[in-house]
Amino acid sequence: MEIFLQQIINGLVQGSVYALVALGYTMVYGILGLINFAHGEVVMVGAMLALSALTALIGWDVSPLLALPLSLILAMAGCMALGYGIERVAYRPLRHAPRLAPLITAIGVSIVLQNLAMMIWGREYHAFPQLINNQPHHIGGAIINDIQIIIVIMAVMIMTGLMLVVHRTRLGRAMRAVAENQHAAQLMGVDINRVISITFMLGSALAAIAGLMVSANYGLAHYYMGFMLGLKAFTAAVLGGIGNLRGAMLGGLLLGLIESLGAGYIGDLTGGFLGSQYQDVFAFFVLIAVLVFRPSGLLGERLAERA
Amino acid sequence: MNNILDVRDLQVGYGGIQAVKGIDLCIAPGELVALIGSNGAGKTTTLKTLAGLLVPGSGQICFDGQNLHKVAAHQRVSMGIALVPEGRGVFARLSVAENLLMGAYSRCDQDEIAADLARMYVLFPRLIERKDQLAGTLSGGEQQMLAMARALMSRPRLLMLDEPSMGLAPLMVKKIFETIREVAAQGMSILLVEQNARLALQVAGRGYVMESGAVTLSGAACDLLGSDAVQRAYLGA
Numbered sequence: 001m002e003i004f005l006q007q008i009i010n011g012l013v014q015g016s017v018y019a020l021v022a023l024g025y026t027m028v029y030g031i032l033g034l035i036n037f038a039h040g041e042v043v044m045v046g047a048m049l050a051l052s053a054l055t056a057l058i059g060w061d062v063s064p065l066l067a068l069p070l071s072l073i074l075a076m077a078g079c080m081a082l083g084y085g086i087e088r089v090a091y092r093p094l095r096h097a098p099r100l101a102p103l104i105t106a107i108g109v110s111i112v113l114q115n116l117a118m119m120i121w122g123r124e125y126h127a128f129p130q131l132i133n134n135q136p137h138h139i140g141g142a143i144i145n146d147i148q149i150i151i152v153i154m155a156v157m158i159m160t161g162l163m164l165v166v167h168r169t170r171l172g173r174a175m176r177a178v179a180e181n182q183h184a185a186q187l188m189g190v191d192i193n194r195v196i197s198i199t200f201m202l203g204s205a206l207a208a209i210a211g212l213m214v215s216a217n218y219g220l221a222h223y224y225m226g227f228m229l230g231l232k233a234f235t236a237a238v239l240g241g242i243g244n245l246r247g248a249m250l251g252g253l254l255l256g257l258i259e260s261l262g263a264g265y266i267g268d269l270t271g272g273f274l275g276s277q278y279q280d281v282f283a284f285f286v287l288i289a290v291l292v293f294r295p296s297g298l299l300g301e302r303l304a305e306r307a
Numbered sequence: 308m309n310n311i312l313d314v315r316d317l318q319v320g321y322g323g324i325q326a327v328k329g330i331d332l333c334i335a336p337g338e339l340v341a342l343i344g345s346n347g348a349g350k351t352t353t354l355k356t357l358a359g360l361l362v363p364g365s366g367q368i369c370f371d372g373q374n375l376h377k378v379a380a381h382q383r384v385s386m387g388i389a390l391v392p393e394g395r396g397v398f399a400r401l402s403v404a405e406n407l408l409m410g411a412y413s414r415c416d417q418d419e420i421a422a423d424l425a426r427m428y429v430l431f432p433r434l435i436e437r438k439d440q441l442a443g444t445l446s447g448g449e450q451q452m453l454a455m456a457r458a459l460m461s462r463p464r465l466l467m468l469d470e471p472s473m474g475l476a477p478l479m480v481k482k483i484f485e486t487i488r489e490v491a492a493q494g495m496s497i498l499l500v501e502q503n504a505r506l507a508l509q510v511a512g513r514g515y516v517m518e519s520g521a522v523t524l525s526g527a528a529c530d531l532l533g534s535d536a537v538q539r540a541y542l543g544a
Contacts, residue, residue, distance in 0.1 A: 173409060174409070180398050183396065184397075186380040187380065192381070
């Protein structure tokens, strides 16, 4: 029972991160019908930027309580600029090209970002500075620490905020209108390039937050961390129904839970033959199963509508 | 010479096909002008170009004395050009009220927007009953009303309608055309594209007949209605 509860907690924490990243995939897909495969690298850049800023600020004797939000804001700003740049350079010129073309540039951007990050930050793992006294709390035999609590609370707040923006504001209305019919949106006076840029920037800001969360949770950041995280979050977006915001959140949380419960019990289920290092397998089993049995995802609509 | 719209020698092509081959067209303020012609004559292409969705190969479009050459589609809306596109283009996953607010996207006078919203619900009482429904759940006729109301929400000075009668039941067509008449009576300049030539010429003051990308005939609507060529080609007489 303790294992179960512990894995639920771990799953919720990891799932919150997946959900934030999945939102970035799904927002861009919703508006452009394009899978931004460079999105995982934006998460990595966010983590690295935040870590660098944090280390520098701590070095200047800034109080951790100030340094943490400051470096988060810096990472968000950096990632928003990066997201804007990626769309402007890699996707906009290909807006009317066959769908395979932007997919290829996405992979190209991904490789470029990874290698740039490797040149800037090196190949080694960077340790996340111990800033706050990460107090563990015991709930019915399971443990949740301060950072994990902060992650879940922040994720819920951010997702609520995003839903409010998308469903209650003029900008959100314009985003939904562009997602549905770009020509008609133009006829309403919407500058679609601006809305698309803003969408990329919003998604990238979420990615930066997720990047900081992951590195704070595991205490590590690495130039290669975006690849697997990006794939998992993409899986989460597909699981929920790509293009659907609620789906991305649901898919993220579910995938986090499936993974962590899977990792927790795989040893028992296989009589010790397979261990928790097979955790990653679950995400991709989920991806395959969804694509085979329910390609539109849990909350998605028929995909046929987009040309 | 104070036309709200002046089009000179407009040519538009896409994909190697010359869809509009140098047309001239003008609309005086408050005028209702019909553009008729058979399928593929270039009517929709003309409207899309006027709205800025297509880039003309050559020619000149002047709106209220201003050359629209370098004005993007979304900027033309705030200048006062509104197009109700063929197939209506309502946002199916937005509510009726949200669709109407999208129509006012280019405006920021909140009080006036609210007043116009109320006015639309008076003009189209059907819409208020359905204001929280997703637009995709409306019938074709209701969607056409919504599309027209949405276009009016931008407070246009030139309203362009592309095939408003398409796919609608006769009763609904009658209703839509009554509304067009009503809007025109309030002094709106309207460019109406229709395949239903008789209907269009009955409400319009003037008309243009397009055939494979060129204007072949133009004049007062009543003259066109009476002309042999139009009778034979479009009115099935």
